[in-house]
Amino acid sequence: MFVFVGIPILLSAYMSFFRIESINAPFEYVGLRNFADAFQRRDFLPAMGRTLILGVFSVVTNLAAGLVLAAMLVNHKWLNFYRYIFFVPTVVSAITMGRLWSLLLIPSPSGIMNSVLMNVFGLDKPINWLGDPSIALYVVMGLGLFGVGGGVTLIIFTTAMQNIPQELKEAASIDGVNAWQRFIYMTIPMIWPVVSAWTVLSMIGAFKTFEFIYALTGGGPAGATTTIAILLYEGGKWSNNGYGYNAAMGLLLTLMITVFTCIYLWAGSRGRRAESGQGSP
DSSP states (O other), rough: IIIIIIIHHHHHHHHHHHOSSSSTTTTTEOHHHHHHHHHHTTTHHHHHHHHHHHHHHHHHHHHHHHHHHHHHHTTTHHHHHHHHHOOOOOHHHHHHHHHHHHHHSSSTTSSHHHHHHHHSSSOSOOTTTTTTTTTHHHHHHHHHTTSSHHHHHHHHHHHHTTOOOOHHHHHHHHHHHHHHHHIIIHHHHHHHHHHHHHHHHHHHHHOOHHHHHHHHTOOOSSSTHHHHHHHHHHHHHEEEEEHHHHHHHHHHHHHHHHHHHHHHHHHHHHHHHHHHHHOOO
């Protein structure tokens, strides 16, 4: 971990304080200039906002949908079949998924999605799904719900629910607890360690999302779907100080992910301490 993860992170943090025009050029110390240049970009703060919106939306919706779906299917006799069906899309690479959706959303009457809406639902004119800055981000958010980690979420949550002792379920049924109450007051608390770990990992992955969005829109139109990861990828095109500037933006993204992860872990630990205090005599 230190060799293959730690050293690159430390080297990236070190490079963020230097002007580096090429890998063979001498390092010129510039202090916090690279970070200042990042914040001076007109598209940096909007990209950070979009990254935050996409990340929070992805985690919250996938968490809610995953828990509800797992609760519905955990006792189904075809559970393994549903696990397979939901897991298959996750095998497809994010780049391939993005390109396939871009073909389905071609902004013309011949596009599959527009053709269905116009012929079946009587839509007057085709929708420019990925070319209209006012709706492009919402389209990306909606498409991100399908085939991006959903199968893994279902497998993890159903496995955790299956590990709940059957005696507790039977006791709750005998006491007259309905399905919704069992789900809220028994199932979720008992699988919370799994949910918490999944949330942290999903949060990190969501903030770093790049391949799907870049294959789908390339950050367009007019920067409407540009995230920090895309700016990081294209940072060298904006500045001749490519290496140092990109390292600074990468460090800013890392700090943002770290802050939100720490806040979530702190809130979770505080909630557990509060519950422990309430349960003590």
